[in-house]
Amino acid sequence: MTMRLRSCLSRFLLVVPVLAGCVATADAYSEFQKFVQTRSGRAINCAMCHANSDGPDGAGFGQIGGLSPEEIGRLNQARAAFEPGQAVDSPILNKFGNHIVATIGKTRLLEFRNRPEELAAALGTTSDLDGDGIPDWREYLDGTHPLKKTDGNPWLLFVNNLSRYRFHVIMIVFATVLTIYGLANLLRGSSEVHDATQEPK
Amino acid sequence: MKLSTTIGLVADFVAERFPVTKMNFASMVAKKEVPVHKMSWAYYLGGLTLFFFIVQVVTGLMLLFYYEPTVSDAHASVEYITEYVSGGALVRNVHAWSSSAMILCVIAHLMTTFAMKAFEKPRELVWVSGVILLFLAFGFGFTGYLLPWNQIAVNATKVGLQSIEEVGNYLPGALSELPRILRETIQGEASVGQATLSRFYAIHVVVLPLMVMGLLGAHLFSVQLHGMSKGVDRESRKKEKFFPTFMVKDLTVWGVVFLVLFVVALCLPFESFFAYPLAEPYNPLGSTPEGIKPEWYFFFVYYPLELLPFWLIFLVMNVGAVVLLLVPWIFRGTSRKTLRTIAIAAAVYMVVITVFGQSIYEMLKGQ
Structure with missing residues (x-):
């Protein structure tokens, strides 16, 4: 006390x-x-x-x-x-x-x-x-x-972050291009297989 | 009219919109063709909306692992996601940017569909389901805005809910109590608080996604069933196969859009467009900070509400919503040229009020 x-x-x-x-x-x-x-x-x-x-x-x-x-x-x-x-x-x-x-x-x-x-x-x-x-x-x-x-002039933030994360951006571009390329070929291949199976024997 | 006749008419209507004979892979995918003409770019907008919705679901599920829907912890959990969770800031940014992009795509999709008269028989239900999906997208935006529990979120929600109650001033007798009851039901308590957050959270993460998935399924099924509309007055001679040609192009567009979304979300925090006091935790005892506004996609109704009498905007918006739902029947005989003019006028209004709304408001109010 x-x-x-x-x-x-x-x-x-x-x-x-x-x-x-x-x-x-x-x-x-x-x-x-x-x-x-x-x-x-x-x-x-x-x-x-x-x-x-x-x-x-x-x-x-x-x-x-x-x-x-x-x-x-x-x-x-x-x-x-x-x-x-x-x-x-x-x-x-x-x-x-x-x-x-x-x-x-x-x-x-x-x-x-x-x-x-x-x-x-x-x-x-x-x-x-x-x-x-x-x-x-x-x-x-x-x-x-x-x-x-996360607070700043939007344009300056964008430019600075783009410069900071350029490696990430390059990697994601590669990954996306390769994924699209792969999926596109998968679709084309599936279409060809489908067409081939539909042709009259 | 006899009951049997009515049932027969309804059955015919449904049978024409959902023809069983076309419900097979060959008709819906393998043999489907897409017209090629000057408006062909518009065929990608629906797919883009779907893409952004998928992004919303995936990033939303990720955010669910850390978000706490309580007034004491909601803001702190969002800060935690942004500051301490690996990739948290990126996921949150992707969620925020893609929500805006989704609504932009829904609006653009609706306008181009209208301009191309793609609501013609037998696609009426595709149009109606699309309009309801637009309303649901606005619902996602309104409920999701509250979840970070910051100053702008809570105060903007209060303004939005208050406007529901104002409708009561224009209704007669006992009906005038209905909007207040509706507001209190949505709000859950006397003011925006824990009950409101819980309800908005439940609506945002359970109710709306379930409704969208059901309706979106029906919408996409109908699109595949009826194929792409011709879109222009003269039937296009050039056509491309939906599978795989159009799908590959669609996929490529998704890829490019994903890259843009990723770079924007990585480099440009969504919050940087707000003054920082608006992103502070909501303080019920503090004064309302300056600059409280809804999301940009509500500006088309927000600025008119600030400038014109409430009853007028309420009337126009309700009539507008009903007209939008009944478009396939109201504009059945209208030419594509007229439809295009109406769509362009609507687009110009949306762009002007969204981009210059604040300047127009300040000019007219003499600020």
Whole structure:
């Protein structure tokens, strides 16, 4: 009982200063969402960068109100990552959100709220977190999910996957051609046998 | 009319449509001939529809091994299939792409059959069974759409079911309650939930396949029994043997289409055409995301419903369905030229509303 009380108290003492001090910056940065939606014409939500598709406010999974003391520690560490290159593992962000903070730092991220179009260039050209062949900066501009390999610009996905699976495509072409060739000959042969048996003796 | 006379007429009608003398291998396969003319390409559409249906059955059976028809696990099981099952993403994509391709082929098959007047006596029942198969294909699309249990699936199903209840507003007296009862019967509970998913799942994987197999069997049997219709006004002098010449060509078309389907399914995820929030698990407490729409093959009724009064579209669609079923009798004396014009007009409407429906809607609504 005492242990439980102590655990609750320590959790309360950790949560209160965080909520009191940081709740003003807890909401998702809607400037980025508005920019992406206008530019791409695709509806997006907080799940592009956040762990929870409804954003960080609330008590659900990946939201401020539902974090454990250990997670709050990681959140505070991420919030203090003002310069780029620091290890970031915020529980309210997904892999892409953490990647943004780690790549450009919190300071520049806050600056980009007024110029969200510049975030794409700041992300660099090489990062492709979902491995679908479309770089993250492009997925950000297109309003597609940088962590879902089935989501992306359809044409780019098609070209990248065609290049990736060219061996499979060549093999299936061979298999299909040979199957059709075999079946066609089987049909022709059956027809000839049938005709031969029908001829008057 | 006496009962015996009526029975006699019905018996004659059936005997003419299912002639016992032609029910043999020689007549139905070995001696069957296919006319060769400028519309011959249309003879392959029925076979293609059959091909896509076979693909649907095979891939659908594969998906059944992993899919969980419960509201708590349906979305997760689909994600599991896509992410972790070997070849799961490919099988799911083939299923999704071939379902659209099947419906496209059914519609094209129906239009060319109409334009070629292939519903003429004694093929009336072939036409009627084909129209019912088209309705069943739409049923497959509607019930299958819900199964992934994501935002677009559940919300679009809600809109679809809600429109059934709206019909009650235009019916008199006690009849006005019928659509609500019908909706609740399909839905199984007050809102779209577990009972709805269970029912749609049962309809999608058991009821509709059984109905299609029975009807498709009768449809194909009738086609083989009566042979290909001449298709054009002047009887074609050039003909080719169905077995093996046409069958080999048909098989080659199947092969090419299979390759295209395989490459598209391998390289182009079906979901990539949706905004990703629509593919998230359905959240009953969350707000409805933007962009909820039915599948593309329902656009021909969806956009008119968005723009025009419900009763008008309901009336037109019902009259349209009845006319479609009675085509062999209504258009018995109509020339092929007129039929072709009607078919082209219908095709143009379908293409325009499907491709430009959203733009037309935004233009007319001033968005």
